[in-house]
Amino acid sequence: MSLTFASWNINSIRTRAHLVKDWLDRNEACTLLCLQEIKCEAHQFPPLFEEAGFHVAVAGQKAYNGVALISRAPLTITTDHLPGFESDEARYIEAELDDVTIGNLYLPNGNSGGEAGFAKKLNFFDALYHRARALQQGGRSFAFIGDYNVCPTDEDYAPKALSPDDALLHPESRAGFRRLLWSGLTDALRCLHPTGQHYTFWDYQAGAYQRNSGLRIDHALLSPRLADRLTSFTIDKDERGRDKPSDHVPVVVKLDTAQSSHE
């Protein structure tokens, strides 16, 4: 069957629960929404989604980070942390939806905390690579979607939107992303739109959105069989223009019906 799923760094779900609910109501084809930076613990997650019939799974923590899944279909949670990422920070939750495994991730920014902070970012990339290998070896179709906090190439950020030494541009950050591609994953946006500016984040400061001074940092990486089913990747840029928006916008992946195997 076809499958549509999405990712949105919401920058506090308690502040923007109504925006998410409105978005879900206008995007009925979206089966699963992956959220990052919910910035609360599970018991603080707004109840309106479950009250409206959605299935909700939360890996939360106080004040910072936190990821969640909001689904129209029942989910099986496989893990609420990324194996091999040695941290208590809530940055990963993974679920099975039919025959597809979805990993929802919030990668460390890497600009704070000095060398240890940047090492944490690289550690997450390394753990994600090993998670990909494990899922591949288990024969699973999977997608890693979320806020990767990396601009993969110079085409993925507006001139002067970041300082040249920013952790989002660091060669080792980009190498971590490329290593996932080399393991066989497909960058869904670049598969369909090989060139051009396709930003997913605009800073709150200095009129970045009005100047289109953005970044492409929210990505979906697809395993080979899912990449074969990819039909569209859309960036819901209009959400950035709403009242009190997140600084990120939703990205939506559509997959066609799986082909049945012959012989």
Added chain:
DNA sequence: ATGCCATCCCGCGGATGA
């Protein structure tokens, strides 16, 4: 120019974000 803006915390300014 490392601020501009926005979130969180049992706040009264600081850490974090990217």
